[in-house]
Amino acid sequence: xxxxxxxxxxxxxxxxxxxxxxxxxxxxxxxxxxxxxxxxxxxxxxxxxxxxxxxxxxxxxxxxxxxxxxxxxxxxxxxxxxxxxxxxxxxxxxxxxxxxxxxxxxxxxxxxxxxxxxxxxxxxxxxxxxxxxxxxxxxxxxxxxxxxxxxxxxxxxxxxxxxxxxxxxxxxxxxxxxxxxxxxxxxxxxxxxxxxxxxxxxxxxxxxxxxxxxxxxxxxxxxxxxxxxxxxxxxxxxxxxxxxxxxxxxxxxxxxxxxxxxxxxxxxxxxxxxxxxxxxxxxxxxxxxxxxxxxxxxxxxxxxxxxxxxxxxxxxxxxxxxxxxxxxxxxxxxxxxxxxxxxxxxxxxxxxxxxxxxxxxxxx
Amino acid sequence: xxxxxxxxxxxxxxxxxxxxxxxxxxxxxxxxxxxxxxxxxxxxxxxxxxxxxxxxxxxxxxxxxxxxxxxxxxxxxxxxxxxxxxxxxxxxxxxxxxxxxxxxxxxxxxxxxxxxxxxxxxxxxxxxxxxxxxxxxxxxxxxxxxxxxxxxxxxxxxxxxxxxxxxxxxxxxxxxxxxxxxxxxxxxxxxxxxxxxxxxxxxxxxxxxxxxxxxxxxxxxxxxxxxxxxxxxxxxxxxxxxxxxxxxxxxxxxxxxxxxxxxxxxxxxxxxxxxxxxxxxxxxxxxxxxxxxxxxxxxxxxxxxxxxxxxxxxxxxxxxxxxxxxxxxxxxxxxxxxxxxxxxxxxxx
Numbered sequence: 176x177x178x179x180x181x182x183x184x185x186x187x188x189x190x191x192x193x194x195x196x197x198x199x200x201x202x203x204x205x206x207x208x209x210x211x212x213x214x215x216x217x218x219x220x221x222x223x224x225x226x227x228x229x230x231x232x233x234x235x236x237x238x239x240x241x242x243x244x245x246x247x248x249x250x251x252x253x254x255x256x257x258x259x260x261x262x263x264x265x266x267x268x269x270x271x272x273x274x275x276x277x278x279x280x281x282x283x284x285x286x287x288x289x290x291x292x293x294x295x296x297x298x299x300x301x302x303x304x305x306x307x308x309x310x311x312x313x314x315x316x317x318x319x320x321x322x323x324x325x326x327x328x329x330x331x332x333x334x335x336x337x338x339x340x341x342x343x344x345x346x347x348x349x350x351x352x353x354x355x356x357x358x359x360x361x362x363x364x365x366x367x368x369x370x371x372x373x374x375x376x377x378x379x380x381x382x383x384x385x386x387x388x389x390x391x392x393x394x395x396x397x398x399x400x401x402x403x404x405x406x407x408x409x410x411x412x413x414x415x416x417x418x419x420x421x422x423x424x425x426x427x428x429x430x431x432x433x434x435x436x437x438x439x440x441x442x443x444x445x446x447x448x449x450x451x452x453x454x455x456x457x458x459x460x461x462x463x464x465x466x467x468x469x470x471x472x473x474x475x476x477x478x479x480x481x482x483x484x485x486x487x488x489x490x491x492x493x494x495x496x497x498x499x500x501x502x503x504x505x506x507x508x509x510x511x512x513x514x515x516x517x518x519x520x521x522x523x524x525x526x527x528x529x530x531x532x533x534x535x536x537x538x539x
Numbered sequence: 540x541x542x543x544x545x546x547x548x549x550x551x552x553x554x555x556x557x558x559x560x561x562x563x564x565x566x567x568x569x570x571x572x573x574x575x576x577x578x579x580x581x582x583x584x585x586x587x588x589x590x591x592x593x594x595x596x597x598x599x600x601x602x603x604x605x606x607x608x609x610x611x612x613x614x615x616x617x618x619x620x621x622x623x624x625x626x627x628x629x630x631x632x633x634x635x636x637x638x639x640x641x642x643x644x645x646x647x648x649x650x651x652x653x654x655x656x657x658x659x660x661x662x663x664x665x666x667x668x669x670x671x672x673x674x675x676x677x678x679x680x681x682x683x684x685x686x687x688x689x690x691x692x693x694x695x696x697x698x699x700x701x702x703x704x705x706x707x708x709x710x711x712x713x714x715x716x717x718x719x720x721x722x723x724x725x726x727x728x729x730x731x732x733x734x735x736x737x738x739x740x741x742x743x744x745x746x747x748x749x750x751x752x753x754x755x756x757x758x759x760x761x762x763x764x765x766x767x768x769x770x771x772x773x774x775x776x777x778x779x780x781x782x783x784x785x786x787x788x789x790x791x792x793x794x795x796x797x798x799x800x801x802x803x804x805x806x807x808x809x810x811x812x813x814x815x816x817x818x819x820x821x822x823x824x825x826x827x828x829x830x831x832x833x834x835x836x837x838x839x840x841x842x843x844x845x846x847x848x849x850x851x852x853x854x855x856x857x858x859x860x861x862x863x864x865x866x867x868x869x870x871x872x873x874x875x876x877x878x879x880x881x882x883x884x885x886x887x888x
């Protein structure tokens with residue numbers, strides 16, 4: 176987000192033809208948490224390349240590692256977590272490429288919020304309850320070297336208008352005086368305060384009512400058209416990806432297992448887990464009944480991930496090789512990556528999922 | 540033949556708050572037939588949970604009655620009420636909070652069996668607990684019966700909650716947002732398990748959710764009641780109500796929901812509301828509670844006269860002056876004239 180002028184939309188955005196430069200490159204990233212039962216690997220060799228100006232959805236269920244990956248990008252992991260392997264390269268607005276994991280904490284502070292910003296899940300809890308909204312904005316700005324109070328105020332009010340908030344009312348309010356949807360929009364405005372190049376939104380619509388969700392979706396879409404930033408949003412909700420993403424990355428057991436242009440991933444999925452997720456999400460429009468299929472079994476215990484492909488115990492396409500060899504994320508169609516030995520056999524036929532024994536494993 | 544098992548008659552519930560008395564539910568009437576699925580849909584503050592709690596006997600109505608198998612809940616004697624408590628079971632939203640963490644799954648399931656003397660001794664109770672786990676698809680039973688709740692996933696815990704509800708052979712299950720906290724891949728199989736209880740054992744369901752997609756799947760053969768700030772505003776059979784919503788609020792909801800299909804969701808026509816503000820229960824608008832947000836409202840009518848729930852045929856009931864008049868004048872209740880463009884922008888919800 177270099178300026179506030181409207182830029183022409185890049186029509187190749189999110190397609191195989193896109194020539195936009197890379198802004199972020201995550202390679203073979205491993206993140207683990209210390210638990211009483213040993214190191215639990217939450218992110219297991221994730222790869223992700225993001226082009227400037229694109230909106231990428233990180234989709235997965237609980238335990239897929241999507242939020243951990245998001246926090247790792249900002250080096251905001253909890254104390255019990257460590258990045259054990261891999262690299263994250265980021266290209267700044269000025270075109271300088273940095274290895275984010277080798278920066279000192281002090282150097283990283285110049286990246287966080289100014290270059291990469293984040294809004295957190297449950298925005299209702301992420302604003303300081305004893306501070307007025309305006310003070311939160313002032314303090315954030317000051318902490319990052321913006322000292323002109325009038326400028327911060329003008330910029331904040333402008334952002335509030337952009338996220339469809341009544342500027343004066345919200346500016347002087349305490350968080351508890353605002354609804355959940357309003358607080359979520361305040362958080363989005365806060366993440367944009369320092370004009371970052373990349374923003375990460377963690378579950379931006381979760382736990383909000385439907386009409387409020389719609390308002391947030393529309394706000395995010397309009398902001399992108401106006402401000403042209405790069406966006407990663409983390410969500411368990413496939414429909415949010417369908418709405419907002421240029422590209423979709425599906426995560427399972429700490430890996431990116433599929434990554435491609437949004438229409439390709441939805442209409443020609445190459446990983447069985449993506450197919451399983453789609454077969455489980457009911458469409459609402461229309462008067463026809465759509466039978467839905469569950470994915471058999473449950474998500475793996477990250478202390479004891481299945482051998483080979485971590486999805487193999489739940490997969491209707493699995494063969495012997497899936498038990499022994501871990502598939503690598505590779506290009507299987509133009510700009511479409513998948514980590515599946517059988518990507519060329521994958522289809523959306525829900526009947527394939529019948530008859531797999533629904534092994535519900537106890538985790539402990 | 541449809542035989543009513545539970546009737547909710549003109550249920551109203553008021554709560555005292557610091558800012559005055561609010562009506563969380565206002566004159567809600569619904570009938571549950573034996574073996575039916577009835578879903579109550581609405582956003583937060585719509586009163587759906589308040590109605591469910593009154594139906595489940597957890598909350599006394601301020602006005603109105605709950606009739607179970609012909610008897611008024613308020614007039615039941617001790618034995619009758621105890622029988623009702625067994626016959627009507629509630630499954631809560633949060634599978635993490637609703638199971639006692641220091642009891643094993645077996646203990647949790649055995650307790651009601653022994654207390655209500657459904658099992659004669661511990662061995663019998665254990666056998667029955669095993670059957671319950673099988674019923675909710677937690678197999679093999681040995682993997683679960685001696686586990687503690689923390690050793691299970693959210694979906695598995697919710698299955699245990701269902702098994703516990705089934706321990707007393709209930710005739711009605713009230714499920715309050717029972718699948719909203721579990722992952723999508725697990726959600727469908729939980730819904731399937733509950734559908735099995737209905738189809739094979741004839742259990743009647745009152746299902747509360749904010750999620751129209753879940754409703755469409757779960758209540759396809761049932762009915763939906765849509766609630767908005769305490770009122771029932773539309774009621775009907777699921778396929779028609781979802782496919783052709785009539786009340787402007789239901790339309791707005793259906794239009795606002797994102798779909799997991801990029802082309803479909805990006806081309807869905809949206810209904811522009813006049814305001815994003817959900818009215819405060821302390822100061823509800825006069826007339827139709829939805830009129831300040833409704834693009835079809837008629838001045839002088841919608842802002843003064845409360846629309847009653849009117850039967851418009853085909854089992855559908857709608858509380859909207861504009862829709863009802865459209866149908867009376869030979870329309871289909873679907874093509875309405877926008878009377879008022881969105882007046883407000885830049886205003887909060």
